[in-house]
Amino acid sequence: MRNEKGDRRERELVNRLDEAGFAVMRAPASGAATTRELPDVLAGDGTAFYAVEAKSSAGDPIYLTGEEVEALVYFAQNFGARPKIGVRFDREDWYFFHPSELHVTDGGNYRVKKETALADGETIDDLAAAGERDADGADVEGVLQAVAQGALTVEEATEMLS
Secondary structure: OHHHHHHHHHHHHHHHHHHOOOEEEEOOOOHHHOOOOOOOEEEEOOOOEEEEEEEEEOOOOEEEOHHHHHHHHHHHHHHOOEEEEEEEEOOOOEEEEOHHHOEEOOOOOEEEOHHHHHHHOEOHHHHHHHHHHOOOOOOHHHHHHHHHHOOOOHHHHHHHHO
């Protein structure tokens, strides 16, 4: 039952991104269906490309393991996309964060509180506008934050920004 709700939310996200003008696909082999670490959704509009790990919850907060976030950043780097964590709380819209913007727990996991999502999260419109503003596709601030948090090495950041 739990996977059914997650699958439904991922399909909802794909439809919302499509309506916003993105070419988008849900990675059907994400999660437990494969040993390869793949994001849940890939989306692009010709100037901005995103690899999205999607999480939804009726409660508060949403947690992601350090491994999930590292795998997303690794995939996004190799694919040439911006890594985004997409969160949706019941009766709210989707909100997006670069992994470096999330709170890291003492145990090395990542957390997004509902209040943080509503106050600081990017919307789908923000993602579309970012592509219009930054045609070269480099998420410089996010990459630098990821280096500061230790999620990326300086060499990985240099490769992403070059």
